[in-house]
Amino acid sequence: MSTTLPVRNLEEANLLAQAIVNTIPEPFLVLDADLRVLEASRSFYEIFKVEPAETQGCLLYALGHGQWDIPALRLLLETILPERVAMDGFEVDHDFPAIGHRIMLLNARKVLYDESDTMAILLAFRDVTERxxxxxxxxxxxxxxxxxxxxxxxxxxxxxxxxxxxxxxxxxxxxxxxxxxxxxxxxxxxxxxxxxxxxxxxxxxxxxxxxxxDQIEVGTYLEKLSAGLGASMIGDNQPVTITVVSDSGMIPSAKAVSLGLIVTELVINALKYAFPEIHHQAAIAVRYTIDQNDWTLIVSDNGVGKAPNQAPKADGGLGTTIVAALAKQLDAKVTMKTDPAGFTVSVARTLAAAPLLEAA
Known part of the structure; x- marks a missing residue:
């Protein structure tokens, strides 16, 4: 089955071509080999403020009193296009007398006819000034x-x-x-x-x-903090080893401040009270673990621990009060445990956090 349009003569073919050209929403020209205008779309006349009588059959460069005599356009039509069949996205930046400054992207196509040596050039314009x-x-x-x-x-x-x-x-x-x-x-x-x-x-x-x-690597931070505490507070009369073991991870600086203050309080307390007598293997351990959104900070020592009647309370000394307040800021629970092996404080944040301060 043939899909050829029923065009019976040259006049009908010209009418069809003109109708197609006029349906194109962007300015469009059909030029002959000498760059004279054969056809122009309705949008070309409307946008560039020119009349058909002053356009058809005229040399492109002479249109609108020479407004199309543009060096960039000459480069496209006289140098680039003769070497190619098509050219897309060629930019022309020009001040047009009737419409002002415009930036146009030009698409050009050469149409060669098999039965003759004649040629036509299709030229489409897209205004990208606003873009x-x-x-x-x-x-x-x-x-x-x-x-x-x-x-x-x-x-x-x-x-x-x-x-x-x-x-x-x-x-x-x-x-x-x-x-x-x-x-x-x-x-x-x-x-x-x-x-x-x-x-x-x-x-x-x-x-x-x-x-x-706003982000700090927690392991490096706790190591540096503990090293500073040890250097400033551990004396020669009672050497104490401070070790830090931490999961790697980034924490906000505000959280780091609170954690640092908690570690400072707990390490200071351990250095003051855990070793009242000479202990040749005195040690304080700082551990920080991360489990997705939950975390646990543990500070423990192998000192004398605390007697049951010395178990800390929420309204205890300044250090205990500071730790409790900082833990509350972090939505964490504080647990303290004493036994013959020493004293351990755990500060943990879990999705189901228990009461703020517990003693074991």
Whole structure:
């Protein structure tokens, strides 16, 4: 079965071709081999503000008082297209007298006839002026955003340095005061405050090393914190080994501060009270495990432990109060266990967390 359209003569063929051209929504031209306009679409006349009488049969470059005499268009039609059958997406950036500045993408096709040496050129125009403007605006916004990001990074680094310096100054003042006072109790309190400030300073220092803003590698952080505590608090008269075993993982800096303060309190308490006498194998272990969204922090020692009547309560000493408050911030449960092998404190966050503070 033939699918050929029933075109009976040349006149009908021309009418059909004209109808097809006029249905194309974008500007469209049919040129002969000499680049004279054979046909133009209705959208071409409407968009470029030209009349059929001034268009058909005219040289393309002469249309609209020469508005199409564009170097880029000449390059396409006279240099590129003769070497090719087709050309797609050729960009023309031009100021048209009637419609102003426009950016056009041109698609060109050569039509060769088998029965003669004549040739036609099909030329379609797509206006991408608005799209290019949006792209340029987007690029400008991206560049501005990058500039602001770099400025914020500089400000953040400056802020981090100032915070670090301030913490060091506060810690130094506390340490100087601790050395100056005559009361042992006051000295101990000032030393405790010094260690708490230093535990926060370790977080800030670790952020500098990891170039992070809100995430810290927990294992490295706890190792550095424990090493700092040991260096500042362990004396020659009673050596104590502090070991850290941790699952690898990133935690928010706010959580790291709370965990660091908890570890600081528990390690300080162990160093103060777990070894009242010389213990040649004195050891404190810090363990941190991660199970999906749950985690457990355990600080244990092999010291003397606590007598049953010394079991901590939620309203106990300052260290106990601080640990309980920090655990509450982390939605965690505190469990304390004492036995002949030593003393263990577990701070755990589970989906079904138990009461805040328990003693075993």
């Amino acid at each position: 290019r403007a949006i792209e340029h605006e987007k690029q400008a916004l991206l560049e501005r955003s990058e500039e602001l990001r770099l400025q914020n990074e500089v400000l953040l680094q400056e802020m981090k340095h100032r915070v670090g310096n301030s913490l060091q100054i506060i810690a130094s003042i506390l340490l100087l005061k601790a050395r100056a006072v005559s009361s042992d109790e006051t000295r101990f309190h000032l030393q405790d405050a010094h260690q708490r400030v230093m535990s926060v300073a370790v977080v800030q220092q670790h952020l500098d090393m990891t170039n992070g803003i």
